[in-house]
Amino acid sequence: MSEAATDPMTEAFLAHRNLLFTVAYEVLGSAADAEDVLQETWLQRVKADHGQVRDERAFLVRITTRQALNRLRTIKRHREAYVGPWLPEPLLTAPDVAEDVELAESVSMALMLVLETLSPTERAVFVLREVFDIGYDEIAAAVDKSPAAVRQIAHRARRHVDARRPRRSVSSAQGRAALESFRRAVETGDPLVLLEVLAPEVVLISDGGGIKHAALRPVTGAERVARMFAGGMGKLEATITTEPTVVNGNPALLVRLDGEIDGVMAISVEDARITGLYYVRNPEKLSRVTCATPLTLH
Incomplete structure (x- = not known):
């Protein structure tokens, strides 16, 4: 236990765990699937060549996004057979989430339902760019596209969401x-x-x-x-x-x-x-x- 606590790789993962969970949840709309993605992210991180990782946060977000995308493509097919309307898995959140206007809007039921209408890649790009403000080069590495393609996908996804998202929420x-x-x-x-x-x-x-x-x-x-x-x-x-x-x-x-x-x-x-x-x-x-x-x- 003491070794794990002092291991830099473990410390980095634990330090960014809430961020990684939030990324996975916003891409998937399911906490259960997001937790599975985090387990896969940890396994992939352990297997990676430690010397090649210069930015732990960026590397972990990249793995999480890839794993979430793979899972989203699978569960999209399952959701088509879902009985009745599908809603995101609700999460009880602490007061600080409600006070963060951008975060509260990004995980709101209303916006997450709009994100369901995007393709898996569009959703991942939109979430990383519009919610987490991640650069196009980093997103490109996460979704296996060129930065130019990511810019086009981001523009298309933003236009799609803006046409359907609720007006700015009240206080x-x-x-x-x-x-x-x-x-x-x-x-x-x-x-x-x-x-x-x-x-x-x-x-x-x-x-x-x-x-x-x-x-x-x-x-x-x-x-x-x-x-x-x-x-x-x-x-x-x-x-x-x-x-x-x-x-x-x-x-x-x-x-x-x-x-x-x-x-x-x-x-x-x-x-x-x-x-x-x-x-x-x-x-x-x-x-x-x-x-x-x-x-x-x-």
Whole structure:
């Protein structure tokens, strides 16, 4: 143990571990897959010629990106057979993530869903360039493209994301206020109260993964979403409780039925009204909603 603690290679990996996890998670949208990527990254680092590694951080990011890309190409095919809408695996995050506007936006459910529409290479390039501000030469080495090709991919991906990403998010305080209004509205079960906090174009996406009941398609429009919540809550025989939390750096609700975690509902807010509701009920995705996962851009 003492040897590992003083080994420069091990120390470098541990020092950059949160960064590597964040890179892998943003490329993959899955914490479980990101952890597997980190294990592969460590194995690849151990095998590497130590004398050839001049910049540990850059080298580790390069390996992580390659491993994440390989895994993303595989899981993309699996996601095509997923039952109902697919949502990223939610992560309970510490307050410092919410305070970092760039990081909070980059891991928000809303933006990560937009990233799902990119090709694997476009997603990796976008994440490395736009989120982590990594240079084109380093990205080129990570994705096995020329710097010129990477510039074109980055431009294309940025244009694609900008056309689909939500408008700049509101402050943390405004987000929490909207969440609390929504929470009270859900508890009353009154669709008219819900309509006051939902934007007219609100979209509800629920992910049960074929394990838990969830709408098989996104539900669009304030009236439809309000009716769904008001009707659904009335039919429940279990006692439902909601607890404000912070998931992926943004306001969310931890939902319990008879004391057991049923799911996590993240939100996106514009102009003090909720435009997106993302309800993850798939139990295979709920292992990281009670203990904070450290994320970083550095």
